[in-house]
Amino acid sequence: GQNIDQPTEMTATEGAIVQINCTYQTSGFNGLFWYQQHAGEAPTFLSYNVLDGLEEKGRFSSFLSRSKGYSYLLLKELQMKDSASYLCAVKSGYNKLIFGAGTRLAVHP
């Protein structure tokens, strides 16, 4: 079957670092995406990994290990506006994404 797991909720303090993990078991793999979704808004694209390793983009970084079926999203220097849901999605076939249920992150002062 197809399965993507990520924690339901996380909390963190403004200015800190938080790591959101994602593990997956899918029948195919053509890349992994992370999206950010603020309440009541559309998901917006954050990062894409298809090769093992770390991709850095400003305060956000994403890591992939294909052999372990594992990814994480690292958020540094947290800001209040980072409070949102973070969605992990695996491209298992041609242009078809499978989404995890999302991790709701609350950033506190």
Added chain:
Amino acid sequence: DVKVTQSSRYLVKRTGEKVFLECVQDMDHENMFWYRQDPGLGLRLIYFSYDVKMKEKGDIPEGYSVSREKKERFSLILESASTNQTSMYLCASSLGQNDQPQHFGDGTRLSIL
């Protein structure tokens, strides 16, 4: 910037009605998708389309159909709405290449009474 526009943010319909949700994208994307998003379940794919007049079933197509008569427009149809179709519906589009992200509309919150 890519713009994906869904015709309504909020919609209330009655059980048994035929419901149309419209989605338009302005970036000449080949691929278009319809998802529903429910608490604790994440986004689930209903239908997608690679090209005009072409459609493929996603993971939960039952009770839905789609239409893509023009490249920029992808419509989701609830043939006979039921209360278990109350949900947030999200449309997305993307280019055909593997590394291209999907771009989402703001969603339609549909309530079936």
